[in-house]
Amino acid sequence: MASSNGLASLGVEGAQAAAHALSLPAEAYGNDAQVELMWAMKAYNHAEVYFNLISSVDPKFLKLTKSDDKIHSAFMESFSDLNLEVLDPDLLKSPEAKERWRPFCNQFEGVVEDFNYGTLLRLDCKKDYTEENTIFATRIQFFAIEIARNRGGYNDVVYNAKPKQS
Numbered sequence: 001m002a003s004s005n006g007l008a009s010l011g012v013e014g015a016q017a018a019a020h021a022l023s024l025p026a027e028a029y030g031n032d033a034q035v036e037l038m039w040a041m042k043a044y045n046h047a048e049v050y051f052n053l054i055s056s057v058d059p060k061f062l063k064l065t066k067s068d069d070k071i072h073s074a075f076m077e078s079f080s081d082l083n084l085e086v087l088d089p090d091l092l093k094s095p096e097a098k099e100r101w102r103p104f105c106n107q108f109e110g111v112v113e114d115f116n117y118g119t120l121l122r123l124d125c126k127k128d129y130t131e132e133n134t135i136f137a138t139r140i141q142f143f144a145i146e147i148a149r150n151r152g153g154y155n156d157v158v159y160n161a162k163p164k165q166s
Contacts (some may be wrong), residue, residue, distance in 0.1 A: 039118065043136075047120040047129045050146070055162040059150035067111055068147050075144035078104050084149050087123045089135050101141065108140045115140040125154045 053062065065071065078100075082091060091097050108115040121137040122129055137145075149155045 043118060043120050044129075047134070051129060051158070054150070054155045054158050057159070059155040059159055060153065062150050064143055064147055064150075065112055067108070068143075071108065071112070071140070071144050072147045072151060074104060074107065075148055079144070082145075084145065084152060084154050085125055087121070087135070087145070089123065092121075092135060092137055092141065101138075104144070105138055105140045112140055112143065121145060125149050126157045128158075 092101070105116060115138065117139045118136050119139045119142045120129060120134050121142050123133050123135055127133045146155070
């Protein structure tokens with residue numbers, strides 16, 4: 001998932017401008033293509049860092065937030081029936097799914113920083129981030145699903161696939 005077009009390609013001034021633009025309230029923008037591009041780059045960078053992390057460190061030992069236990073407990077209570085190996089996009093994005101996810105997500109407002117920001121989530125946990133294997137989700141959905149995948153051993157295949165240095 002290496003890329004030479006990440007945030008670093010913006011340079012110092014570009015990165016500062018991006019940081020300033022991303023700190024403004026959403027109401028300050030319409031559908032500004034430049035802002036959407038910056039958000040996409042930020043989401044891609046987060047995905048790249050996370051995939052590198054689960055490729056390098058045994059996922060069972062990862063702690064993604066200060067509230068991992070609370071997130072995992074609430075997630076398993078609300079979504080124990082969700083197939084974590086291969087996610088069904090309809091179970092995340094359909095109108096019915098959004099109604100089911102909303103109370104779960106909202107309980108983490110003020111608990112998990114930027115809980116409702118957009119991030120990229122792999123559909124099939126055995127595969128890398130690709131256009132076909134990626135969906136846009138909220139950060140709390142990402143944390144809930146990936147914490148459950150890590151604790152359940154679903155991400156072990158990614159960790160075990162990368163050759164380890166002795």
